[in-house]
Amino acid sequence: MAIVLGLRVLGIDFDDEERIERIESAFPAVSFVRLNGWTIAELHLECFPEKAFHEATDLIHQLGAYGELEFVEVVPHLVNTSDIAKLTGVTRQAVNKWVTHPDLGFPAETDFVGGGHARQKIWSLYTVNEWLSEVMGIDLGLELPPMNLVKQVDGYLALEGDPLLDGAKDFHASGL
Structure with missing residues (x-):
């Protein structure tokens, strides 16, 4: 199952095409787009929904280390x-x-x-x-990421940004 999760990202200028191409080549599951003046990293997760959180956070961690990127939040729809x-x-x-x-x-x-x-x-x-x-009775046919995944990843990103809460990341990831 494919889930696309958009994350607002800092630390990269959308005009830096060479760097974006390098990151997208190293991480085929990631693409960058521009939305409302923000640079968005779209994570294309090919997994069952119950594994999406772990796949997303693993990818966020790898991208952060590789490209010195800071992920702010899941794109609010x-x-x-x-x-x-x-x-x-x-x-x-x-x-x-x-x-x-x-x-x-x-x-x-x-x-x-x-x-x-x-x-x-x-x-x-x-x-x-x-x-x-x-x-x-109107079906828009939208393929939005599951709301529970959005909340989990937003929570994870909030913990990532707060050094005082580093120990809470594993607790949050466990779903408790």
């Missing part, structure tokens, strides 16, 4: 009303009706971006995808 409209093929006004209709139970927003009149609500694509499927 966030959407606004325009994104939802594009994904579903409906107008933004239709999405606004879903969001504000009290009986539909649209998921709560994750956060806001922008300010003033340009302030926009954003949602987790996971919760929107689930709501669309369950309430509206």
Whole structure:
């Protein structure tokens, strides 16, 4: 089973094509993309979901040592009303009706971006995808990484970035 996990990465400039090619050659399961101004390392994990965490963390560790890369977080899959409209093929006004209709139970927003009149609500694509499927009967056909894997890897990366918690990594990886 293929799982693609995108990680925000520091320590590499997307314009450094030679270095990116060197890393991608050394690690065929990794590709770099640019997303919203971030450099993203996409880990292509070819394993069963129950082994994905260990495969991902092994790859993160190897990449960090090889390329002096710092992994910040799993790419948050966030959407606004325009994104939802594009994904579903409906107008933004239709999405606004879903969001504000009290009986539909649209998921709560994750956060806001922008300010003033340009302030926009954003949602987790996971919760929107689930709501669309369950309430509206719309299957987006998305292949998102499993949410439990996202949470585990985010937790691991948080521990990686905190030297005071080094001993907790094994505890976290055990799933306890």
